[in-house]
Amino acid sequence: MKDFWHRFRANKGGIIGLALLAAIVAVALLAPLLFPGNPWKMVARPFVPPFEGMKFPLGTDTVGRNVAAGLAYGGRVSLLVGLVSTLAALLIGIPVGALAGYFGGRIDDLLMRVTEFFQTVPSFALAIVIVAIFQPSVVSITLAIGIVSWPPVARLVRGEVMSLRQREYIEAAILQGLSTPAIILRQILPNAVSPIIVMASLMVASAILLESSLSFLGLGDPNLMSWGYMIGAARTVIRQAWWLSLFPGVAIVLTVLALNLIGESLNDALNPRLSRRRS
Amino acid sequence: MRGTTFMKIATRIAARLAKAAVVLLAILVLNFLLIHAAPGDPAVVMAGEAGATDDVFLAQLREKFGLDQPLYMQLGKYVWDVLHLDLGFSYRQQMPVFDLLMDRLPATLLLTGSAFAVSLILGVAAGVLAASRVGKWSDTLISTVALLFYATPLFWAALMGVLLFSVVLGWLPPFGYETVGSGFTGIRRALDIAQHLALPALSLGLFFMAVYSRMTRASMLEVAQLDFVKTARAKGLSRAVIERRHILRNALLPIVTLAGLQAGQLVGGAVLTETVFAWPGIGRLMFEALTQRDYNVLLGVFFVSAAMVIVFNLITDLIYGIVDPRIRAQ
Numbered sequence: 001m002k003d004f005w006h007r008f009r010a011n012k013g014g015i016i017g018l019a020l021l022a023a024i025v026a027v028a029l030l031a032p033l034l035f036p037g038n039p040w041k042m043v044a045r046p047f048v049p050p051f052e053g054m055k056f057p058l059g060t061d062t063v064g065r066n067v068a069a070g071l072a073y074g075g076r077v078s079l080l081v082g083l084v085s086t087l088a089a090l091l092i093g094i095p096v097g098a099l100a101g102y103f104g105g106r107i108d109d110l111l112m113r114v115t116e117f118f119q120t121v122p123s124f125a126l127a128i129v130i131v132a133i134f135q136p137s138v139v140s141i142t143l144a145i146g147i148v149s150w151p152p153v154a155r156l157v158r159g160e161v162m163s164l165r166q167r168e169y170i171e172a173a174i175l176q177g178l179s180t181p182a183i184i185l186r187q188i189l190p191n192a193v194s195p196i197i198v199m200a201s202l203m204v205a206s207a208i209l210l211e212s213s214l215s216f217l218g219l220g221d222p223n224l225m226s227w228g229y230m231i232g233a234a235r236t237v238i239r240q241a242w243w244l245s246l247f248p249g250v251a252i253v254l255t256v257l258a259l260n261l262i263g264e265s266l267n268d269a270l271n272p273r274l275s276r277r278r279s
Numbered sequence: 280m281r282g283t284t285f286m287k288i289a290t291r292i293a294a295r296l297a298k299a300a301v302v303l304l305a306i307l308v309l310n311f312l313l314i315h316a317a318p319g320d321p322a323v324v325m326a327g328e329a330g331a332t333d334d335v336f337l338a339q340l341r342e343k344f345g346l347d348q349p350l351y352m353q354l355g356k357y358v359w360d361v362l363h364l365d366l367g368f369s370y371r372q373q374m375p376v377f378d379l380l381m382d383r384l385p386a387t388l389l390l391t392g393s394a395f396a397v398s399l400i401l402g403v404a405a406g407v408l409a410a411s412r413v414g415k416w417s418d419t420l421i422s423t424v425a426l427l428f429y430a431t432p433l434f435w436a437a438l439m440g441v442l443l444f445s446v447v448l449g450w451l452p453p454f455g456y457e458t459v460g461s462g463f464t465g466i467r468r469a470l471d472i473a474q475h476l477a478l479p480a481l482s483l484g485l486f487f488m489a490v491y492s493r494m495t496r497a498s499m500l501e502v503a504q505l506d507f508v509k510t511a512r513a514k515g516l517s518r519a520v521i522e523r524r525h526i527l528r529n530a531l532l533p534i535v536t537l538a539g540l541q542a543g544q545l546v547g548g549a550v551l552t553e554t555v556f557a558w559p560g561i562g563r564l565m566f567e568a569l570t571q572r573d574y575n576v577l578l579g580v581f582f583v584s585a586a587m588v589i590v591f592n593l594i595t596d597l598i599y600g601i602v603d604p605r606i607r608a609q
Binding site for chain 2: 119120122124125130134135205209212216217218235239242249252253254257
């Protein structure tokens, strides 16, 4: 563990990412304290420009809502959807990959065909169709993102399981009479955890991008303020009010950037052999 | 000898085509299931908001689509219709969905094709530049910019492009396919369209520009460590020749693989780009279908975009076989 932290710290990007993410999470968690009241409520006249007073540091939007409050509450949605949809993708991808890699043969063939299918289908278009048909809500958005993002997980886990399956200690476990689920869950998967963690951290970033794209198109949860919605609503007034599109976008870029930096650092720290070869 | 190579390529193509057909069929089944999994009456789903209140109209639809028949019969009919290029009817636009799609497809092909070329050329060029100056400030700059582009949502990059190049600088038109009512023809018209195309294509290509530049850089640095490059150096070849003929050629292989992945991202991203720039392609059509709850059109766009990806993958597959003789020999 100490060794891991040492290696993680060696990468400046990871530390910057961690600090950035900590700040974003803090603002998102403290949103109800920082901005009591509903972020949808009108609080001032519309189109107050930013940096003009301490009351609305980032200005107000087309109907007089506080942009800063919207950003804080939007962060909650982005982070939550990013995290839960990644968990959903792991819940689909890990079993599929583990079964395919462990059993091989026909099961592998079948599962990999399904995986390939979902990799071929344009993922954003599929996400749009799913959310539109099942009506936009946090649940349908999270599920849609999970459904379109599991295939890389399945491929990764399959590869790991396939190579671990050949090891002697697995043969020993089989000879000892351990049940198959026990072997997969307790002997194989724990040894495949680090690449999964690296991939998951990068997946949260792309899930946040997907969520913001969906809500930009008007497919966000109608009851929740989100960064993508804010940009989508401000799109038509970009000439008059540049700040309405600029600030939520910066928030998305910073969050995604932080997660990508952390993911790369984790990769360096958890797979030291690979990363040394890379640079 | 020649004949057997040809046979091998022919069987490979046949196998790929068969696989593509199976995937398309699977997408049709998925479409069908989605219509039926939707909450509420499939007839209402298919009619969209247009006819949802008219009971007589819904009853007609139910009869027309055989919604009283068993599910597998309905699926059979659906697949049969699509095979005959019948993707249903848009009651909103009062037009067959297939005709709507064919109207809009050329604009999307132009946009995605340009975005692909832009991202590939600029991305690889930036990657080569960064790899040949590894550790210097230009390498750091390129890598940092790539990292930023990698984290930028497509639609936001598009909007910021409009803000900078159209609103502030006034260099490029903010939206549309061409100047309406200009009466331009021939080369003037092509130039006009190219001007309108610049921002959409650049913003759509931005993400993969970053991906390609990072891949090219990493891949070039890796190939540079290999023994045959050392041999070339020992032979006394110049740096430029080694970089171009020995390293870049081999470093490009993983990039062709990535190109297949990009196809899906491009057609998905086209929905966002075309929405921002009012580009008259199938992506914009999908957005319109969303706001009008026109599910027939929505599923039609999904099917055609998937078909586009499959065709693109077939092409990259063939190119890969030509570029890399090791695969051709298999």
